[in-house]
Amino acid sequence: MFQTFTETASPDQGPPRLAQLRAAMASERLDGYLVPRADAHQGEYVAPGDERLAWLTGFTGSAGFCIVLNDLAGVFVDGRYRVQVKAQVDTNHFTPVNWPEMKPADWLRANLPDGGGVGFDPWLYTPEQIDAMEAGLKDSGISLIPCTNLVDRIWPDRPDPPKGAIRPYPEALAGLTHAQKRATLAAELTASAQAAAVITLPDSIAWLLNIRGSDIPRNPVPHAFAILHATGKVTLFVDPDKLDDHVRTHLGGDVVLRPPSAFGPALHSLGGPVRLDHKSVPLWVMHELDQGGVIRHWGDDPCILPKACKTPAEIDATREAHLRDGAAVCEFLTWFDDQPHGSITEIDVVRKLEDCRRATGVLLDISFDTIAGSGPNGALAHYRVSTSSNRRLTSGDLLVLDGGGQYLDGTTDITRTLPVGPPGDAERTAFTRVLQGMIAMSRVRWPAGLAGRDLDVLARYPLWLADQDYAHGTGHGVGVNLCVHEGPQRLARISEVPLRPGMILSNEPGYYREGAFGIRIENLLVVHDAAPLPGGDMAGKLCFETLNFVPINTRLVMSDMLTEDERRWLNEYHATCRAKIAPRLGDAGRLWLEKATAPV
Known part of the structure; x- marks a missing residue:
């Protein structure tokens, strides 16, 4: 596992x-x-x-x-x-x-x-x-x-730095060659009268050079540093043991390979101005440039926005990854609903869900440690089950199940809250409010230029009416076979980055009652230009496309709390789940899906 x-x-x-x-x-x-x-x-x-x-x-x-x-x-x-x-x-x-x-x-x-x-x-x-x-x-x-x-x-036995192997990432999935990416960003540096940019974020380096690494579990990124020059060339500071001949050929002659020990001397020798990202570069880098007398300019990591705004090829790829993953989750849910109450534990849940993802035959890793919190453990938003905290699921519990997979064509993340036995009215009422917020975010259309902070309230509004809330953001950015938490895009009160077409974000409102239960519902969304509506007079709107297709448990829904539009959205979403996922399931899974998506 x-x-x-x-x-x-x-x-x-x-x-x-x-x-x-x-x-x-x-x-x-x-x-x-x-x-x-x-x-x-x-x-x-x-x-x-x-x-x-x-x-x-x-x-x-x-x-x-x-x-x-x-x-x-x-x-x-x-x-x-x-x-x-x-x-x-x-x-x-x-x-x-x-x-x-x-x-x-x-x-x-x-x-x-x-x-x-x-x-x-x-x-x-x-x-x-x-x-x-x-x-x-x-x-x-x-x-x-x-x-x-x-x-x-x-720290006497501190582990050594990782030496995970680096591999090329297929250009057909990336949508652009690394030469095209380097040339585009180099032109931006030239236009800004900057000679180079220092890049220290591993996912930026992975995206820029169309490579993936294995230094960090769950996140296919390499530990390395890079200098992007205004010529379009890159100096990559990386442990040579991570590279084989295939990767070296992929990188080509315009990517100069140096060991990490050469990073400091290379900073001293740069001709300025050099762009540094105030938000991500180590202070050490700034000190080294200053000691070398190199002029520096503050500016965003040049990869941040292009990486966040996925290419059409990346969006097509991640759609397929989410359909595959959705089928795996539905196979898990088929098994889950067949287990007698009190017969399984949180660890059993995590193992079975990973087994279902592995059965796809293309799972590279999970995208983060699966959160499977039952009863009071579900009130811990980022709960990680261990042998000492493992809890048997009993009748009346809610289970918060949040997990995802790393596939070559996409990074997935989905949360469903599942009842064990008959749920209580307090749990169902809170769940329905969370669902209303999730639906509101899924349906919203907004003027281009708004940021995550402008939309975050939509998911909280139903909870606020009941003096309830959740102490995390509504959504984070997500990469494509990269980090499951990706910036700069977010749906959160503190996010000032305007949302742009191609950005992928999670939509995951929740509610947590300490010592009792937790609730979270999550789908991933991708930003698109919105088609004009008949009778409308406002152009330049954006909207979301939903990527995950797994039923939302309707046993937890107070249907009389839903508006007609909310009920219509839920039923249409479930109809889409049937259409997209049923052909990917076995006989038992298709029967389960038919029942799980019955209209409310």
């Missing part, structure tokens, strides 16, 4: 490691130290040797950080992880902090009132992050001090 169920960190190791870190701080005469969950590539998913936050604290969530002082250690987590963090850290030594409500600068001001020096690794922080923190610390007497990584110093 791709997914395992062992505990990856332990709270009891936190206190002695914290003591060692404080001793290292004392040796450097530091009053504090920042420990992010980040690597030099600012990836959400990191290699084992970059799991510094988990190693130190025990907290294994995908976002957060720790600030260690001499007498206090705050673990900052957002709304997805506020229950989880309490179970994973020793709260006698680590204090959970609600972030982003509490800013790190404000916390430091409150807990270092006399000022002091706070160390950090400049490889693990971006200029934007440090600038924001320094602005918040102005006139506080607290200074941020770049230094070597103190956690690495005290």
Whole structure:
């Protein structure tokens, strides 16, 4: 299996490691130290040797950080992880902090009132992050001090960097050759009077060069750094052990291969101006350019928007991936509905769903560890089942099942909430509100130029009417055989990036009642130009196309809460599921699908 169920960190190791870190701080005469969950590539998913936050604290969530002082250690987590963090850290030594409500600068001001020096690794922080923190610390007497990584110093068996093999990505699926991509972006640099751009995001490098890697589980990206020159050539800094002759031939003569150790000297030798992305490049890179006297300009990673706006070939490919994956999920649901109540566990669910995806014969990996949270575990938005947390599904439970696959032609992500036995009225009412928000987002048409923050409210409105909400964004960007969480597109209150045709986003409102149950419904959507409506007088509208086709469990729907338009959408969606998925199923699956898509 791709997914395992062992505990990856332990709270009891936190206190002695914290003591060692404080001793290292004392040796450097530091009053504090920042420990992010980040690597030099600012990836959400990191290699084992970059799991510094988990190693130190025990907290294994995908976002957060720790600030260690001499007498206090705050673990900052957002709304997805506020229950989880309490179970994973020793709260006698680590204090959970609600972030982003509490800013790190404000916390430091409150807990270092006399000022002091706070160390950090400049490889693990971006200029934007440090600038924001320094602005918040102005006139506080607290200074941020770049230094070597103190956690690495005290981590005796820290795993080595990964050396996963790199492979070419088919141009027929990408829609463009890497020479075409390089030429287009080089022309943009020339138009901006920039000589080069430094690229440090692995998925940007993978997209630009039509390659995929295997350094990070679930995300087919390589760890590497790149410099894109205004000539269209690229210097790629990568471990040579990751490359075979096939990949070298694919890259060709316009991609110069250098070892990672050559990255710093190459930065010093660049002729400027050089573009840096303030939001993603390590601060270390900025320091190296400054030491070399190289002029730098702030600007977005040149790959970000082109990667987000998928080509027609990528959209066609990912449609097929989602139909294949949808059939696999329906085969799972056929099995699931046939299991006696109390006979299976969360781990059984995860294993069976992965087996159904593997049965396609083309699954490369899962796109993230499957979330299978039943009852109170479902209230943990990013729950990961382990042998110690594994729970047997019992009558009355809701199961939040969120998973996806990595296929050569697409990255999938889908969530369904499933009842075990008869669901309660409170659960059905909340589920229906979540469904109404999901339908509203699926149906919306909007003027070009609006961002995710402008649409996010649509999914929350039905819940807000009942004084309910969810503490995560409504949707994230998704790649094509790349990262399941992709920027810059998002459906979230903080997203200011205008939505554009070709962008793929998730649509996943939810509701979570701590200690009781969770609900989430998710489909992926792709942005398109909207066809004009008869009688309309407004051009330039955009709309969404739904990519996932798996029935939504109607046993959880309070049909009298739905409007006629909402009921029509649900019935039409289910009719489309039957038409698209039934031919891909076995006999039992087709019978199950017919019943699951009966009109409401």
